[in-house]
Amino acid sequence: MDPMDFDQNGMARLGLVSFNEEEVSSTNRLRQEIRTLHQAAEITADLVIHQFEKTEAILAKFQATSGQLQAVLDAASQIAIIATDLTGSITLFNRGAEVMLGYLACEVIGRMTPLDLHHIEDFSSSVTLEKLIHLATSEQGAIQEWLYRRKDGQSLPVTVSVTPLLGSNRHHVGFLWVAMDITPLKQAEEQLRRSNVELQRLDKLKSDLLSSVSHELRTPLTSIRGFAQLIRREFDRTFAATPEDDVKRRTKSSRIQDNLDIILTESERLTRLINEVLDLAKIESGRIEWHKVHFSLQEAILQAVNAVQGQFAGLANVALETNLPSSPLMVDADKDRMVQVLVNLLNNAAKFIQAGYVRVSAIRQPDGWVRVEVQDTGCGFPPEQAETIFDKFQQVHRNDTLVDKPQGTGLGLSICREIVLFHGGRIWATSVPGQGSTFSLTLPLLAQSEESDLMAESELLSNHTIHDTPVAPSVNECSEQNTQKSLPLVLVIDDDANVCTYLNLLFLEQGYRVMTARDGQEGLEMARLHHPDLITLDLAMPVLDGRQTMVHLHQDPKLSQIPVIVLSAMPDFDQVGGSVAMSKPIDEQRLLLGMRLLLLGRKQDLGVESMPCLALNEPVPLASNRLPGIIRVGDVVYCDREELLRRVGEGFKGLVTVPTEALHSMDGTFWEQLSSLDVLILPAAQKEEIDYV
Amino acid sequence: MFKVVIVDDEVHIRALLEQTMEELEEEFEFEILTAANGGDGLAAIQREHPRLVFLDVMMPVMNGYDVCAAVRADSSLDETKVVMLTAKGQETDRQRGMSVGVNHFITKPFDPDEIVNLAREILGS
Structure with missing residues (x-):
């Protein structure tokens, strides 16, 4: 039985007792309405429950996402992520921002704007948040380097990038400020700058020292050399033994002469060393004066060959040869320095050769360059030393520096390298130990058209070759x-x-x-x-x-x-x-x-x-x-x-x-x-x- | 008789130059005077009107350039030839020396023969 009917009957029974017939019909209408309302309420309740469950599910899902997001935001503790609405009011302040700036999120959200994070004195007084945002976003993807002010008042160098924040409907709803602490970077930069300054200072000090030391060394050296020469001359004229003297006296006399010669040659060696040290110091510090002129390489090569004739004259079994093209190889370079390079290479070759030849060749390269080679049939050097022999005080054949006395200063090849590099060229060496070595260098040639103009000039220069x-x-x-x-x-x-x-x-x-x-x-x-x-x-x-x-x-x-x-x-x-x-x-x-x-x-x-x-x-x-x-x-x-x-x-x-x-x-x-x-x-x-x- | 003035603050260099010049004693009649700083040197030059001056660059009181400039400013010293003793390869020194009227440069460490030849040329001219 329908409970409604039951109720209806019960009421009716009451109506029969206390209401008339008209009252009974109105009661029935009311009952009908209540029944309708009841049914509606039941349907609504179902709907609400359903809706509630649905909402709950969505909420749960959202909470999960927001948890992940929060985790991401928190994990980025090295990066401050700050979101603002369009008015600049901060709406999000991640863990990184808290750590970096010393504020708690609750202290800033809704209470501060990014402008409050700056030292206000860093900007002109008229700066507004709009201007700040404009400044930050004016260049697409530009990163600003700013100084933020922490809660405790300390400054913090940061890089900040500001990007517009879009809502779900693609509407512009605010800005995202991502700031990174660049204190370590700044410190490293500063350290680098300081060490650079220090290095420059030391380098200048070194050059100054070398310059003044070699300058100071000259004075005593002048005395040593000069007096040795005066004594040698005086001795030869006045005191040297004559053939009439006894053997003992003649031996002593020639001993003294030999010893004075040793002082002289050694002081000359010292002079050379000082000059080379000074040369290298000047080149390395960029304080050398280069005198670039146009000249033919053949000219410089012949000049160098002439300069070493004396040295080669003592090497009876060694031929000094040149193999040069007849058309002038014109270069724009410091002629004296190039001759210095060639003389150095030839000197070097002479030092390590017993028999055979030393040959200077110049070979025009198809690409507008020239290659000069100094080839010798000397003792050569181990291939692994090909690079290091150009370093300062590096010499081949010096397994034992106490026994194998270096010949020369050990600076010659360093100077050669510096000079060639200055002219844009390259210098290198190859060798087959026991068979010889080849020192090669390249230089850029002047353009062909200029060469013919310069041939007249080379006539003047040609006198030099025969000068010696x-x-x-x-x-x-x-x-x-x-x-x-x-x-x-x-x-x-x-x-x-x-x-x-x-x-x-x-x-x-x-x-x-x-x-x-x-x-x-x-x-x-x-x-x-x-x-x-x-x-x-x-x-x-x-x-x-x-x-x-x-x-x-x-x-x-x-x-x-x-x-x-x-x-x-x-x-x-x-x-x-x-x-x-x-x-x-x-x-x-x-x-x-x-x-x-x-x-x-x-x-x-x-x-x-x-x-x-x-x-x-x-x-x-x-x-x-x-x-x-x-x-x-x-x-x-x-x-x-x-x-x-x-x-x-x-x-x-x-x-x-x-x-x-x-x-x-x-x-x-x-x-x-x-x-x-x-x-x-x-x-x-x-x-x-x-x-x- | 020629006068030769040697201006150098190094006593040994002065002695070396003096002894080196002895080589020319038989060829020329000359007297050598020495000064240990630029100030004394200039005074000696102005007093003696030497034919030849050996002049160091770095010296107390007055450096070689200033001494030479002062010598050139005095027209009564036109006959005085100034030989400056410089360090090798100091192109700027040389230019500066030339600008104040140095006649010849000798680089340290010098060869006594170089001094003799140059002095012979100057005293003989």
Whole structure:
């Protein structure tokens, strides 16, 4: 039975007792309403419960997420994470922020803004939170370096990045401030700065000390050296034993002289050491004055070779050789310093060699660089020392520093390295112990176009190379020293006395007879009178220059057959004609080879072996008469570049001739492949071709 | 008779220069005077009008540059040749010396022969 019915019946029964019929019908309506309400309430309660359970589940889920988030925020104790709403009021202050800034989250949330975390004096008084936010967010992803103020008033260097915080509906709801404590970084920076300052101070102190010590050392050294020399002289003049003295006295006397010499050589060594220490200190501290000029490397190499002649003169079984290309290798460098490097490398080579050769080569690299090599057949060094030998006071062959006395100061190679590095180059060494070592350095070359401009300049410089050669008796005196008619007669026409002396000596050494003329006019007269077998001709000369002299030589049927070697530093040295043209500075080897070949064309009795010849005949085809005097040397093969390189690649040994016209069209690879061969550059064809023999 | 003034604060260098110059005694008639600082040196130069002065750079009272500048400022000393004794490779020293009118530079440690040759050239000219 429905309980409602039961109730209804019960009420009805009551109504029957106390209410009339009208009252009974209204009671029924009310009952109906109550019943409806009751049902509605039940449905609502269900709904509420359902809704509550759902909400609870969501809440639980949210709490879990927020726990993770909190964990993340707390774990980031090294990073302060602060969130603000749009007004700047802080809404989140993580554990890291608490630790870093000394505030509790509850002290700041809703009570402070990020502006309160700054030393207000760090900003101008007008700074507002808006400006701060603008400053921080004006650059995308920019990190600001600020000084925060902790609760206890202490300053804290921080990096801060501020990013806009977006709500669920992608609306801008606030900002996220992430700050990192950079105190350790700042401390490290400061420490680094301080040690840097200290290092600079010490470095300057070291340089100053070296400079002043070496300066101070000079004064006593001057006395030691000077007085030793005075005593030596005085002794030799006044006290030295004479042959009439007894043996004992003579022995003592020569002992004293030897000992004084020891003082002198040792004081010179000390002087050198002081100079090198000072040099290195100056280079290292950047206080050296560099004097960069344009010059040809050949020039510097020959100068260096001349400077070490004395040292090599004592090494009877060692040949000092150069292998240099004839076209000038122009560089922009400190010439004296480069010579210093080369002298140093040559000195070094001389120290560790007993027999064989020391060879200086310069090789043009295809990339606009040049490589200079000093190769020796000395004792070499262990390969693992290739790097360290350039370090200060490092020397090879010093297993026992007490026994193996160092030769030199141990600073030479360090100085070389510093100098080469300054010029943008590289220096290194290779060795096969027992067989020899090679020291190589690279330098950037000047651009090709500048080279020809500078060739005139190199004529001036060329005098240096012969400056140190022993001065011969006056040129004319030795002109006809060797009067044996059978020997070839060479006429040197050059207005430079040094060049004349030099060539005179060089040719006499070769067993030629030599005559010299100081201008073209004199040269022509001598040629007509003596009919030389060969003429070397300078171009820039007084009275009659080389160009005009050449024309006269061509026009005179008796003289036109004499081979002429043009030797000049003029840029167009190879445009004048002649049998062979060579630029100054003079490459001895090439000159002598050219002479031998030219003379061989005239006289077969020089004992020169027949030599195969490859003649490049492009871009201009070479007629056979373009190889005057050489034609009879041996087989001449005329070929183009490709064919020539092929033959060279196949191991051709002999002479290669290249016409002047081809000089500019041939690249570095071409020359590199010819580097081991003798190359003759043939002068440009004359308008009026001359008939040689 | 020529006068030669040696100005150097180092007693041994003065002695060395004096003895070195003895080499020329037979060639020239000259008298050597020495001074141990720049001030005395300048006074001696102005008093003696020497033909030749050997002048150190770093000295008490007055350094070599100032001495030389003072000598050059005095037209009655035009005939006086000043040889400055400098350290090697100090290009700036050399330039500074040149700017105050130094005639020749000799680098320390010097070779006595160098001194003799230079002095012979100067006294002989």
